[in-house]
Amino acid sequence: YSDIENQLGTLRHQKTNHEQICDGAWLFVIGLVKKIWIADVLAPVAALAFDTESSPQMITAWVGTLCYTFQIYFDFSAYSDMARGLGLMMGFTFPINFNSPYKSANISEFWNRWHITLSHWLRDYLYIPLGGSRCGSAKTLRNLGITMFLGGLWHGAAWTFVVWGVFHGALLMTHATWKRLTRVQLNRTLAIGVTFVSVMVGWVFFRAHSLEGAGSV
Structure with a gap:
């Protein structure tokens, strides 16, 4: 609004x-x-x-x-x-909601490009109220995990969505830890490929009818 x-x-x-x-x-x-x-x-x-x-x-x-x-x-x-x-x-200018997300070089960039209105909502109403990145590295990781766990539940009350949210939370936590501990940067083409495959694996849980079904895929 x-x-x-x-x-x-x-x-x-x-x-x-x-x-x-x-x-x-x-x-x-x-x-x-x-x-x-x-x-x-x-x-x-x-x-x-x-x-x-x-x-x-x-x-x-x-x-x-x-x-x-x-x-x-x-x-x-x-x-x-x-x-x-x-x-x-009708005279309204709505914001862009998808900005070439599969060109992202890391999972954080992906969430800045994918379903942008949802990403901003998760950030403004979950991540930041939890403390965001202002409470030290350990609590930052916790806040990322909780936010994506609840983001998974937002899509539906099913274990597949929960696992999808936890999976993305783990990816964001891993990326945040990587940035904090090392200055090593992957070649951008390689980084895009790694991010794309990671997101693709997550979609298996999002699309599957059950965890058993996701496991069979």
């Missing part, structure tokens, strides 16, 4: 901006294409790995997980683009 509060106050005085309407319509179409022609096309392939009673073959598991990794991005970002497009046509 704070992002559009000032816009609400000036909206009644604004005139129809045809350029803004065209830009909003184009953004909506981009989102629609991402949803129908990419996310929905990848979904059946991902289902081959996750919606099966038996354990998938290794190649099926990897291809299915990779497809779901891109499916969930194009699905979520599509809805965000369509919402931003509709808002723009």
Whole structure:
């Protein structure tokens, strides 16, 4: 709400901006294409790995997980683009919610690029009230873990989401410890690859119907 509060106050005085309407319509179409022609096309392939009673073959598991990794991005970002497009046509400018997250070189950067409004909400209403990074290294790690654990529960009351949140909490804690203890930096291309694979592993828990199902993948 704070992002559009000032816009609400000036909206009644604004005139129809045809350029803004065209830009909003184009953004909506981009989102629609991402949803129908990419996310929905990848979904059946991902289902081959996750919606099966038996354990998938290794190649099926990897291809299915990779497809779901891109499916969930194009699905979520599509809805965000369509919402931003509709808002723009009505005179509102909503913030970008996905900023090329799979180009991230570490897990902290990923969460600064992925579902940005959710990331900010977790930061402002969970991480910072817990003390953020102001209470020493040990409590900082604790705060990261608690925040992501609750972030997992926010997505649903299932063990798969809990494990997904704990997994990302562990990744953030590992990255924070790495930054504190060493100045070694990986080559950016290698770092992007490591981050991408780590996030992809996390999506297995997010997509699976149960922990047993995640284990079979």
